[in-house]
Amino acid sequence: MLMHHNIPFIPPACERGEQYSAEEARSREAGDVQIRGGNMELTRRNFLRFGAAGAAVAGVSALAGCSPKAEAPAESTTDSAATGDDWLGSAPELTVDDCTQTVETEVLVVGSALAGSMAAYGALKNGAKVTVIERNCCPHIGGMTISVFNSKMQKDAGLPMYDEVEIANKMYKNCQYRGDMTLYSAWINRSGEIFDQLKEDFIDPYEQYCVPASLEGIFPDPTQEVSEYISTGIAFDKTDILTEFTHKFHQFLEDQGVETHYDTCAEVLIKDDSGRVTGLIATNKDGEKVHYVASKGVVMCTGSFGSNEKMMYRFYPSKYAKWALENNSYWAYMGEDPVSVLECDDGLGHRMLCWAGAEMEDICGWAAWQSTGWRSFPYLMVNTKGKRFMNECTSLLTSSHIIADQPGGVNYLWQIIPSNDFEMPSSFGYTKEAAEEMFKMSEAEHYEADTLEELAEMIDVPAENLVATVERYNEMCNEGHDLDYHKALRYLDAIDDPPYQAWKMQYFFYCTLSGVRCNDKLQVLDAEHEPIPGLYAGGNTVGYRFGSGYESLLHGGSNGLAATHGYIAGESAALGI
Template sequence: MQWMRKAISISAITLAVAMTAPAFAADYTADVVVIGAGASGSAAALASQQSGAKTILLEKTPFQMGAGSFAGGMFAADSSQQKAAGKTVDKKWLFNQYLSLSGGFQNSLLVRRIIDESGKTVDWLNANGCRMTLVDAGTGGAYAHIGMPATLHGYQDGGAKALVALKDSFLKAGGQALFSTRATELIKDAKGNVTGVRIIGKDGKPGKVTAKAVVIASGGFGGNKDMLERYIGVPYTMGEVTQNTGDGIQMAWKAGAGKRGENVAQYFWETFSQEEMGKITKQVGDDWFALTDFTRYPNLRVNTNGRRFSNETDATLYSVHGAEIAMQPHQTEFVIVDSGMLDKVKAKGFAAIEEQYANWKGDKRQYFQEFNEPNDTDELSKAENTPKDVAAFLDKLVGNTATVYKANSIPELARAIGVDEKNFAASVEQYNKAYHDGKDPLFFADGKRLIPVEKGPFYAVRFTSRLLGTLGGIRVDDRLRAVTSDATPINGLWAVGADAGGMYGKAYVDFEGGTLGFAYTSGRLAGEDAAHYAKTH
């Protein structure tokens, strides 16, 4: 779980590129222009340039960021690494993951194309300096994924460096990148073909890029409060990447593109409010991350009404449980911890509850980077087998935050966290009975894995939902071409990554690397197609 510790880290080389960029010129000409320099945009620009099209890459911030810069890796079905390891993934299994989780609300032709092309994308990324290595499912902290097919190709140097590597490959191939340059409007000719984009440089100077094809890769609208309220609904959580404000989506809509997937939110894991983070770090500094240990174990969860609402043994299905929290009142859950659990952890570490990294000891070590920090199963196994006085840590936060609460009885804890006492008592009773009976008639949890709430003092840790971003907006076909509401392609316009709608239903898939896999693969394919279009029109 080290991958969750920090926010995005920006390498010095990235900033240096932005600082040494050429002076802004009012007008540019290219075959293809790509809007957004995240994972999907960087892939699109590089693929386009390598396909023989003169390509310009636009980015409104001074450097490359986006969700791809802090992700852990991408999925594939049949990369060279999977073939060599004898771990190719059944494409029917992958397709059914999308189908079942979308309930049929997906562009099946697009889904199948992305699955079929995913392995080629991993090989292509590795050939262009973005080092990725196949790792087993569950090694990133998703304990519930253990035993699933190995889909994840994890960043070996972190996402930030991977994006820089792709940008460097793009520049070496003859491409041009304009940072601190905002795209404001698509340009269309009299026939309705997209022929470029209007831009504003960092000095506020307007200009334009005339091109035969445009690829939109602006990362969704997780940082746009108005769009979140309108399309995701109230309450909502702000996305992790606040510069993703839906610019490209709105430009495409204005140019006639249809809407698709504008209501898809990528809830994942859980977090604390900014206000609470300030209080927590004031008391314990960087040790605040120890609180997230409680997200990994099947402790009782209740909402702000004091009611149990989920199968706690599936808590490390992070996308699913993140969505469950988002569905609760105030998008909040309380994790309930009793002193019996804390006594075991103090004596033998969290492995006394569940040993989650035992499969990868010794020569089975797995390694990748997420959030640009190491995810090393050797270190994670060592940590879970190290005794910890967690109660002493929690006590530092009791009374100083609205995150950690302590009480000697269940009624007292209910009053402390402000939930209905009867509801809470009933939830504790039902949960404990499920533990003792070994089965859960309410949410069908494996009762033997539940952690009883019986020995005081008792603690509660408050968490809120965490939104990585949005996953859709622009209707596309299986070629990633932007299309109108009646599915007519808009000549010269493509949309990829988090701007493209149709890969998901209400939520995204719960196997590892799904989102980044779509970002990179959609970017590569659209870049190639846009280049071909530009050279033939």
């Protein structure tokens, strides 16, 4: 089955927050979630009352409610001068003498998300006895799509088979020449083969939803677009919460003999006298210290450090670090699983690796996402000052730093939309009808008024700025040339048909995409770029995969790299590489 242009980035269906009347909106300060004032009759000119996350904090609170054990992180307690210089800290003073249990295995995988699952699979396929430890009570994976290069399934569906050199070079350039080309090559060289094997072993026998996602042809003229995509995505679910896929994958692994120890938190890696990593010490749910002995190696797949304040200030500009900590939505993909997200996002795995001699990437990437509003429909967007500030076609996954840099430090903008019959195309390929069904657009916070001045009052932006912005925008639309941000002609729609609408669009930080230096076998390297024997990594624990932020060329790119690198890490450990 070939799916055309209808695989969006889908957030959880629990983004319901406060409802405001127009009168209430007039009385609140920009970005303030404390609403004052009374109600008024809701007419066509007034606020179209639908649920939405209110301002930055309200949006975060609404998302936190999606997961039974999820807790929203407290606002940063560190002032703007924070540097995070002491981010690493010291390894806990634990020895095997502190342990009451010993577990012996050949390959120990730390973390049960996508990279960890694939690491266990890679080690299993290469004959190793495998044990997985996970600090939560269940696994979790976010993102419905995994990027795969030239698999048999994609070829059979009639999708293009891409040139290896072309795609490797595009990835390198789109990541600001900061990535490690050998890591891209590992994905290019192995992902298709690994996926075809996984499909035969697990996906088909366990009846998993799986379709190639085509993004071919969504741009009539790709040279006029900000973003570019290639059809490398395989969709594994119809939502961005891969609960069934995740749990079935672990069922498959356990059916094949993999042991999984949940509620078990790794604390410190152990080396022998030669410097080889031989295992680690972990704490189980009863508070007991467990010595895990891994005769062939340890694979660290421990994810993001997005809730670690010191690490965020160390590896990101302070202004963005503060914004990201206040708008961290890492828990958004946990679904109904009782996952303690603030713990699994704390960077402990990165620090364990560095305590063992690894070297962190100095320029770190991040992923973000967008909630509410007409996502990927590039209507005119304005900030809290009523001014335009970006090309509206910029990818939602890559633009949170632009939002964070706007006045007020809020996490939202306003889309200004006229009432006309112009069919605004999506910059990601789906229809407005599909967007309404999937994103529940009508439930997003939006306002309507007969004049721009009235609309400005409703959304609390300076009326003179909004009017001037719209006049300038209309002039360029009518001339068919966006001189300010060079948005493609096919998206230019003058705001000249009242009543006018304003839709709130919120942005959130999701996770970090950076970590320690590894080679193409996913061996962890020390400061001299030499492998640390017995130590491997996968997923968001691996550094040098992205530049300063997520790169959207690959559909499901982060998951694609995580899956392939995780498999190779497990394979390398099993083979003693």
